[in-house]
Amino acid sequence: MNRKAAQVHAAPVGEDAVRTMMAELAAAARAAAGALARTSTEAKNDALRAAAGAIRQRREHILAANAQDVEEASGLTDALLDRLRLDDDRVEGIAASLEQVAALPDPVGSESARWFNEANGLDIARVRVPLGVIGIIYESRPNVTADAGALCLKSGNAVILRGGSESFHSSSALVEALGVGLRNGGIDPTAVQMVPTTDRAAAGLLITESQWIDVVVPRGGPSLIERVQRESRVPVLAHLEGLCHTYVDRAADPVMAADIVHNGKMRRTSVCGATETVLCHRDASGATLAQVVGRLLDSGCEVRGDTEVQQLDSRIVPAVASDWDTEYLDAIVSVRVVDDLEAAIEHIHRHGSDHTDAIVTSDQGAAERFLEEVDSAIVLHNASTQFADGGEFGMGAEIGISTGRLHARGPVGLEQLTTFKYVVRGQGGVRP
């Protein structure tokens, strides 16, 4: 497999050949989706657990493929190299995450609503069904291969994975292991397929041939997601940037504010739910803000402040206009004093990304106004923006946080990977 993968990797085939290959892949996915939609929860869970076993068994093989990716990688930053690299613990983590998905409730077949219409005698149920075939386009992290594959499978969808070229060998080895597991668990392995070439034309076809897939989920940096949104002829579930704000209201408890801002920024700086900008009510811009900012500075966070904020500590550097529009994904934060709650909401509307925004206050009225007027996927009161996570919401694993407004908004878990149909039971009646 490694040799075959390397071959394809090294010598992308011509455009017609890519189209033929992709059409076959898509047809196989469509057929697998039809069968998978009617597969029992038990069979899907068995297959996921068998896949976890296959990944553990093939650990050495997977690590060798990953070593090849790392060796071939050039021009990757240390952070990207770290995302790419697998070790024993990470392979075990991938296997364990398949078992976690197996343990989640199956959304398929559940009734999200059911009612009886007296007027016409119809019993109407809204029943969850799979979306069909899902395309996932992602960048370097090999673990996405297994996580996304497992979530799609559990929600009854066939999936076509198109990973980054830098993780090609790792992803191929993982998909191969998944396939062995699925087959052992009694499910057609074409339910989880990977595009077997890094040719860019393949990804282009995947998102423009609208009959092949029902939805595409891009996972990666802004340029990838913008390209998919621009070119796609199929619906996109995108998670764009998270330019998240924490607003410290005048009625904020100083200790709580310092805790929530520190956690929102510093718990993990690379996640989309990390706080990037702190807004502070003018009335709290003295002792309270000094405490909030001091805590960040003491943790090694770079603080970029407006003129007023700069007075608080000599370590604070000046913020420039572009800071209010920057998702740092790093130990950097911008801090601004605003006149009031309204000005904070206005700043968030202007500069935010509709992802996640929080208010810290003991004023219930201010909190409710913030929660109502800030139109982001997730709005929080007295809680860290880093709670923006499907697991923390009790939804289990997630494929990302959608910043789109349609279908799925916020964490995209198993339920969000389904649609529904209306099942109507009559008694022979006709419509007048």
Added chain:
Amino acid sequence: MNRKAAQVHAAPVGEDAVRTMMAELAAAARAAAGALARTSTEAKNDALRAAAGAIRQRREHILAANAQDVEEASGLTDALLDRLRLDDDRVEGIAASLEQVAALPDPVGSESARWFNEANGLDIARVRVPLGVIGIIYESRPNVTADAGALCLKSGNAVILRGGSESFHSSSALVEALGVGLRNGGIDPTAVQMVPTTDRAAAGLLITESQWIDVVVPRGGPSLIERVQRESRVPVLAHLEGLCHTYVDRAADPVMAADIVHNGKMRRTSVCGATETVLCHRDASGATLAQVVGRLLDSGCEVRGDTEVQQLDSRIVPAVASDWDTEYLDAIVSVRVVDDLEAAIEHIHRHGSDHTDAIVTSDQGAAERFLEEVDSAIVLHNASTQFADGGEFGMGAEIGISTGRLHARGPVGLEQLTTFKYVVRGQGGVRP
């Protein structure tokens, strides 16, 4: 207004001017959407009732504008001319439908789910919020102007309407009346705007400038909807064709089958929920099918049958291959004998449009298998396909029947014109 509209209509402005005009329209819609999202149910209902009053008051003016459209119309079929033409009753119907929308429950602000996560102390609510700005692109029926405007307004969305050129004067007069009503009811009339030119470039910009509108709803024939789906850079809620089937199972009651098929086809032949193809189990292809087909023929329906069906009645004409893929929207039906339930499901998968399909049977097992395996937006047991309607589902007025799989599937009513956000209330906790 008539003169101004006629002028714009007659002399479309240049491309740059169209872009400037559309950008201004879109900016006004965005501002209106922000205000409308926070407008009370009472205020929206008052405005809708005031708009109904304004339409009644301006009846003569609206009829004069409509007469101008009818006079200018050329090349329209009688059916399209009939859709275009307004009279006293139809204007009253438009006004009454605004009042009906006012009487429907407001989805905005309602909690579709709320739970407490013990593990992290978060109280999480999923709250309905408007989508934002909705674009509606439609063809000749002037009533869509008022119906779509009212549904968008009630669901808290600003709307940009782009009607067909053949109904330009009628729609302009209706939007003008709506605006007078909205203003009298205390709502900014830019909440419901119409593109004031028939220049095709305006529609093109509306669906390609992705920051202007949040979703586009095309209403009209297949060519309009396909064009919007092909060119749009914003999400589309499309209702494509309804190639609906009624399957008469071997265990069907003959009288019920004849009733349901007759109603499914003949109640109204021009609606998307009309039955276009009847499939019949071989075991029911004698007396039962003769009764079903005889009832259709006696009502003046043209029946196109396969070789077996043709034996039943000399009035039956032969079906050709393309008949199984044709949405007649007329008093024509294709009829085919199939070997069994599985063959019926297979035919529907191959030829259907995932809209609405029905089974007539007294065999509960066959019914459940059909309801599970046919993957259409609406599947019915012992009920007419003409029940495919938001009103019949108890959802009130609808903007159409979505054949897409994401966000809205089936009838698109007020709820389907909203999205949601997560409102999270914490107690100062941070994420470990």
